[in-house]
Amino acid sequence: MTLLRLFLEFFKVGLFAFGGGNAAIPFLYELAKNTGWFSALDLTNMIAVSEATPGPVGVNMASYVGYTVSGIPGLIIATFGLVCPSVIIILIISYVLKRYRDNPLVESAFIGLRPASMALISSAFISIVRVTLINEEAYAATKSLGDLFNPALIILAAVIFVLMRKLKLHPLIFIFASAAVGIIFRLGE
Amino acid sequence: MVALVLNSIIKLSKSAIKGKASLIIYLVCLALAVFTPLPAAVVVIAAGAAGVIIGRVSGRARQ
Known part of the structure; x- marks a missing residue:
């Protein structure tokens, strides 16, 4: 089943x-x-x-x-x-x-399908941001804006994004680099 | 992941969103996807139908 x-x-x-x-x-x-x-x-x-x-x-x-x-x-x-x-x-x-x-x-039909596909990817992007960069549970508990955002992860995402746009390297390099930064600075803790 | 997906969105949007009509479809679909519990499949089908209607209307306007 x-x-x-x-x-x-x-x-x-x-x-x-x-x-x-x-x-x-x-x-x-x-x-x-x-x-x-x-x-x-x-x-x-x-x-x-x-x-x-x-x-x-x-x-x-x-x-x-x-x-x-x-x-x-x-x-x-x-x-x-x-x-x-x-x-x-x-x-x-x-x-x-x-x-x-x-x-x-x-x-x-493709005039409508292409932007719809983009909108769905954008919506998924918003969900990813909510899961990775924003801590809604901590904010709900403390009501402090400092607990809502994770500054280290936001800075990492911004830096990776800028480097990705400037350097035009393969995404794999940025994924490994991010993982390395995460491990070194213990961002998951 | 955030940076990767954002980069993909920017790259893809250059070819997918051309003109006012597709921008409006994009914004409406985004609002539907974020603020309503509508299944994504319904949004896709509705956007395809909207595209057909817009194509017909603009075709008639040209004639």
């Missing part, structure tokens, strides 16, 4: 995550909330691991979640569920596109 649910949930993610691997992130947040298979913090860690490993982020995350929930069979079923819709849809689209390549209706 769990395997069937894994397949169906990741099939849904694969069906609606337009715009590449990152587009799967908001759907995975929803999945975390609805199923309890993993927490928002687990997902943030998974994204970091997925970014640091070869292959599309969405597929890596499906494999990770599948394995966490149901071992090797879960890994296979979740990954298959995620890629299944795109394989089916691309097969159909490649056939249809030959005939309707310049159809204004198809072009128009």
Whole structure:
């Protein structure tokens, strides 16, 4: 039953995550909330691991979640569920596109789909910020603004962002650098 | 992760958000995704439908 649910949930993610691997992130947040298979913090860690490993982020995350929930069979079923819709849809689209390549209706639909995908990624970004940089629980307990933000992590994120924009290096370098800074300065404590 | 995703958003938005119509769709979808419990799939389908309507309206305006 769990395997069937894994397949169906990741099939849904694969069906609606337009715009590449990152587009799967908001759907995975929803999945975390609805199923309890993993927490928002687990997902943030998974994204970091997925970014640091070869292959599309969405597929890596499906494999990770599948394995966490149901071992090797879960890994296979979740990954298959995620890629299944795109394989089916691309097969159909490649056939249809030959005939309707310049159809204004198809072009128009993408006018809406592209910004929607961006909005969902932005929404996931807000969730990631809330999980990693803001401590709402501590603020609720003390009502002190100093407890709401984690200045060290905010500075680290800002520095990494600026370096990423300036140096144009591979993201992997920044992930390892951030991990090293986290370990050296014990940012998790 | 925050920096990585923010960088991706900036890079992708250059090609995904062109013109007022797509900016409005972006803002509406963002508001729906952040402030309402609507499933992401509904937002995607609604945005596709909005794109079709905008395409038709702007097509008619050109004619």
